[in-house]
Amino acid sequence: MGKYIVAGNWKMNKLPSETYNYVKEVVEATKGSKCEVVCCTPFVCLAPAIEAAKGSHVKIGAENLHFEDKGAFTGEVSADMLRDMGVEYVIIGHSERRQYNNETDETVNLKTKKALEKGLIPIVCVGETLEQREAGITMDLIAIQIKKAFAGIPAADAKKVIIAYEPIWAIGTGKTATSDQAEEVCGGIRKVIAELYCEKCAPEFTIQYGGSMKPSNAAELMSKPDIDGGLIGGASLVAADFAAITKAVE
Ligand code: 13P
Numbered sequence: 001m002g003k004y005i006v007a008g009n010w011k012m013n014k015l016p017s018e019t020y021n022y023v024k025e026v027v028e029a030t031k032g033s034k035c036e037v038v039c040c041t042p043f044v045c046l047a048p049a050i051e052a053a054k055g056s057h058v059k060i061g062a063e064n065l066h067f068e069d070k071g072a073f074t075g076e077v078s079a080d081m082l083r084d085m086g087v088e089y090v091i092i093g094h095s096e097r098r099q100y101n102n103e104t105d106e107t108v109n110l111k112t113k114k115a116l117e118k119g120l121i122p123i124v125c126v127g128e129t130l131e132q133r134e135a136g137i138t139m140d141l142i143a144i145q146i147k148k149a150f151a152g153i154p155a156a157d158a159k160k161v162i163i164a165y166e167p168i169w170a171i172g173t174g175k176t177a178t179s180d181q182a183e184e185v186c187g188g189i190r191k192v193i194a195e196l197y198c199e200k201c202a203p204e205f206t207i208q209y210g211g212s213m214k215p216s217n218a219a220e221l222m223s224k225p226d227i228d229g230g231l232i233g234g235a236s237l238v239a240a241d242f243a244a245i246t247k248a249v250e
Contacts, residue, residue, distance in 0.1 A: 003206050004035035004222070005162055005229040006246045007061060007123060008236025009091055012042060019045040022239065023052035023060075029243035030058065034250050035229060038089050039236070040123070043077055050086045061089030061123065064097060067110035079118035090115050091231075093149065094125045095168045105148035112149055116157045123162045123231065124149050125210070126189070130169035139188045146192045155197045162206045163189055164231040170211025172233060176221075182209045183224035190226050215244035222249055 014022060023039060030037045040061035041049045049060045066076035082090060092115065093108035108124060115122040126145040128138045142165070150158055165185050167177050177185075186207045194202035209221050210231030221227055229249070235241040 003228065004249045005038060005206050005208060006033070006035050006232065006242075006249065007038035007040055007089065007091075007162075007164075007208070007229070008232050008242055009063060009094070009210070010039070010041045010045070010236060011063070011096070011233060013237055014041070014045060016044050016048055019048040020052045023049045023058065025239040026242060027053060027056040027058050029239045030246045033057070033243070033246040035246055037246050040089060040091050046082075046085055046087055059088045060086070061091060061121075062087050063091045063094070065090050065092070065111055065115060065120070067107060067114045069114075079114050079120055082120060083118055087120065089121045089123060089162075091123045091125065091164075093145075095127050095166060095171060105145055108145075108149050109151050112161060113153060116153065116160060121160055121162065123164050123208070125164045125166050125231070127166040127168050127171075127211075133167070133169065138185060142185060142189060143192045146189055147196065150193075150196055155201060158193075158197055159201060159204050162208060162229075163193075164208040164210050165189060166210035166231060168211075172212070174212050176212040176214075176217050177209070179217075179220045179224050179227075182221055183226055186224070186226035213245060215241055215248065218245040218248035 038059045038061050040063050062082050065079050092111045097103040112122045126142050128141050170177050190202045193205050206228045208229040208231045209227045213230040214235045
């Protein structure tokens with residue numbers, strides 16, 4: 001299966017002034033982890049995060065980017081700006097951005113292509129609402145999200161994309177998907193990838209689970225064959241908890 005990656009998504013938390021020390025704490029606490037460790041921070045925290053992670057195993061990511069190269073887009077941040085700072089990862093299409101910031105499958109596709117073009121590793125988020133799950137359309141919906149996100153992306157590039165399955169009803173609610181529910185969808189995503197690209201390369205893709213992942217459930221979730229890591233919200237804000245999740249990969 002894909003390379004294990006545990007990434008924190010800080011969302012709109014932590015101040016720039018707290019970031020340097022906090023990332024230093026994460027670096028210390030996650031030493032020896034058997035997975036790639038990533039902290040995705042607000043734009044204003046990226047500079048101190050990069051400074052603190054310099055020379056360590058911890059990689060830094062952003063939580064969004066714009067799909068245009070440059071120009072009259074007040075308030076936006078481009079892939080080149082992120083790369084210029086030393087950012088390596090970028091979260092794209094998080095459900096909160098789909099809900100509050102008009103992110104669509106189309107903009108997710110444009111942003112994913114731009115990130116790849118500029119050498120950023122995209123973490124593309126997909127997931128269903130509780131209503132969609134109860135209506136029995138989870139996998140149909142996720143298949144559409146995946147197909148649209150990957151439209152026009154050749155196989156060689158596609159493999160660099162990390163997919164994060166985040167059931168919306170499990171985000172910040174304390175309600176984790178059971179490991180079987182999570183595995184069912186992550187396995188389904190791998191089938192869609194096999195269809196889009198090839199049977200043989202599908203196992204090389206990294207598919208994360210996200211949604212109330214914490215030290216107590218991380219090992220069980222990541223023991224599933226199609227779950228190659230986690231995208232961690234709340235628990236990424238406490239270094240010891242985040243580190244415990246990275247250690248759960250073992
Ligand atoms: P929580 O871990 O807080 O549920 O958030 C998950 C998430 O949205 C990560 O992107």
